[in-house]
Amino acid sequence: MQRRRAFLFHLVCVVLLVGLGVGSVLGAQKPLVLKMFSYDINPNYTGFEDPIGREITKRTGIKLDIEYPVGDPEERITLMIASGEYPDLIFHKGAGKFVDAGAFIDLTPYIEKYGDNIKKLYGPYLKRMRYSLEDPSIYYLGCFGVDSEIWDVSGFQLQHAVVKELGYPPMRTLKDFENAIKAYMEKYPTIDGRPTIGLSLLADDWRFLITVTNPAVAATGGPDDGQWYIDPETYEAIYHIRRPEEKEYFRWLNHMNDIGLLDPESFVQKYDQYKAKIAQGRVLALTDQRWQFEEAERALRQAGKFERTYGSYPIVLDERFKRADLWDPGYSASWGIGISVTSKHKEAAFKFLDWMASDEAQVLVNWGIEGVNYQVVNGKRVIPPEEFARRTNDPNYIRETGVGLYVYPFPQRGDGQLDPTGNPYTPTTKDYIKQRYSAIEKEVLAAYGAEMWIDLFPQKSEFPLKPWGAAWQIPTPMIEDLTIPLQRCDDLCKKRIPEIVLAKPADFDRLWDSFQQELIDLGIRKAEAIFTQLVKDRIKLWND
Amino acid sequence: MRPAKGSTQPLIYSMPDPAAPTWGRKIMRQIYQQRYLFLMVLPFVVWVIIFKYIPIWGWTMAFQDYKPHLSFAEQTWVGWKYFVELFHDRQFYLVLRNTIAMSLLSLLCGYTFPIMFAILLNEIGRRYFRQIIQTISYLPHFVSWVVVAGIFTKLLAIGGPVNQLLLALGLTDKPILFMAKGEYFWGIVTIADLWKELGWNSIIFLAAIMGIDGNLYEAAQMDGAGRFRQIWHITLPGIRPVVFIMLIMSIGNLINIGFEKQFLLQNNMVKDYSEVLDLYALTYGIRVARYAYGTAVGIFKSAVSIVLLFLANFIIRRFNDDRAVL
Known part of the structure; x- marks a missing residue:
């Protein structure tokens, strides 16, 4: 009995030591975790552990720990401001409260220095992201697809x-x-x-x-x-x-x-x-x-x-009226992601956002992983029929594959925009919609x-x-x-x-x-x- | 406050006596003598100071145009502005009415029913049966309000069991939309609360009943008292101190009824009956980032609570000299 106990004790020690060793080796390549607040709830979020989330971590060394509001997000925001403790990244829908409390950093110098992809993605609309006439700082990056074609309508x-x-x-x-x-x-x-x-x-x-x-x-x-x-x-x-x-x-x-x-x-x-x-x-x-x-x-x-x-x-009250569902408001950039003043990784956070705006990232988040979620045939990105059927009809598709999970509210290209290879950035095309x-x-x-x-x-x-x-x-x-x-x-x-x-x-x-x-x-x-x-x-x- | 009963202060101390220790000395000696008691109480005093008194400093917010990122010196002072606004708001009075109405209802039901339940439970002869009933009755206390609200919404839905029952009994010919009728809301909240807390609230009364000397019952039986007589003359007077103390405590909290149940059970149709003070502070204080206004509501609540507490204590003292706690 005594010996057996001693043996068990040694075993435990060994396991602990091995654990420590492995832990420290892994620790060397541990990704940088950025905390993020998201105004919108995303029931498909898996803690960045879905295939696309892991791929993003692999390519950027960054993992997002996203907090979603329970109940009314506005209340969560006011409490956050009252405490003065902000996550690194904040996705908001109306920056009023944050800007009022001085919670965001001005991104303009960062865009100048590291923001090549962001400049390319937003183009002329960067101007629209300035906060106001009195305060022309850019506090956040717009969350909607830039120059998106509208092919889908609710009526x-x-x-x-x-x-x-x-x-x-x-x-x-x-x-x-x-x-x-x-x-x-x-x-x-x-x-x-x-x-x-x-x-x-x-x-x-x-x-x-x-x-x-x-x-x-x-x-x-x-x-x-x-x-x-x-x-x-x-x-x-x-x-x-x-x-x-x-x-x-x-x-x-x-x-x-x-x-x-x-x-x-x-x-x-x-x-x-x-x-x-x-x-x-x-x-x-x-x-x-x-x-x-x-x-x-x-x-x-x-x-x-x-x-x-x-x-x-297109139902209207009577014949006098004309449904304006397709009236294009242009790019209105007032919801989006900003970086908080209290973040310890401002530069890393910005570089991450810039990477998310890159062509590489846009294809990854929209299409998925090549050979798994889509294939390239004769220079064209195609979704295999089986995958396509799942994508259309399976309620768990996004959760299990992570495809489409990190498009909104990050910087994104609009539907119908073509990348340098002539393929659209998003799989949503007229044909795609008709196919569905x-x-x-x-x-x-x-x-x-x-x-x-x-x-x-x-x-x-x-x-x-x-x-x-x-x-x-x-x-x-x-x-x-x-x-x-x-x-x-x-x-x-x-x-x-x-x-x-x-x-x-x-x-x-x-x-x-x-x-x-x-x-x-x-x-x-x-x-x-x-x-x-x-x-x-x-x-x-x-x-x- | 008043000297404890039975303490016999020698009259001589009240007369000037050069040899007698001064007041300060006397207190110091007393503290020294009771040093262990004081040490034992110290952590709790510290706790109360840190968590109950220091936050009162935050009340200054109500008199400022408070902006969280500015330091105290940089805030603009606005005096009573937010209180004036509060007392001029019609919505506020509506909300106050709802708070007090629901509070009184829950006080009324939350008292009489658990006491009755405890007495009835006590009359059950078989111990195991009694314990089973007791356990079953207090289990709902551990169910979250989210779940309780869900259960009640489903029960009272158009196709829900309550409506089916009413239709089957012919009491109504059209299903009743219970959750959409403002007049029913207070009742629904009270019943839901009663279902959830009945067993739990009766525990303390049950414990008080257990503490009553069994000889009293035997003596009463000898004198030929029946069950109801025993309840009336022994059980009820026996638990009276507990009832009074519980009453004082809940009257002090009359206005602090929280908002979970109202928040979870309400919908837009019954807002005029369901909104309570805490919810009001949340919407017009926190949601729109007016911290000052929210604080003003909080101060109002505290003031009302203090008044109520003294009032309750006063009334009970009038009725019974021994039972007042302050």
């Missing part, structure tokens, strides 16, 4: 089964939309044994904006400017829910509720409940954005229920005389230049007369709009008017004046 969504069943009726106005939902619902009160839902909305937290208030602008011909509508001639900003046209959109929602086509749980359900309903294939119509219901749609594809996935239609369409999708498109969904929408060329970019990307400085009324009005919308939509149609006008008055009482007019000035300042900043 309003209807299940393919609905239009097919009804013989492809014209889909232009809310009336067409409503009639289609109604006709199908009367024919099929249940789908797979569960009650059919006409139109479902999602009001969970900020998602309220995406499916409830933004569609009101879209259906009345406005471009996506967040909470604002900017007059294209005078550049006057107005809190968009105050436009008289939008009242009629909400009147329609109220009517939809009245006749039982609106999901009664619209304003109560949480995001997972919403996705679950869609994945069951029983929600006929949505006014959502594809990135939000994509996951549920993937589940439908995987289950082979292709007829329950959605087509995108299911058989029934192609059938529906053919019936409407189109090849792609964007063909149904008013084209980019029909719209004038949008000199202010996208208003939701205008950084808002911490001005109390702007931020406080805005927060209050946003909160008020979340309360009042559900009440108004679910009210009896007879009460609609009265409720709407008192809601409008409340907005004015909360000081929205002053906020609008301040924001108008910000829009004008931005136009000046971009054009000097």
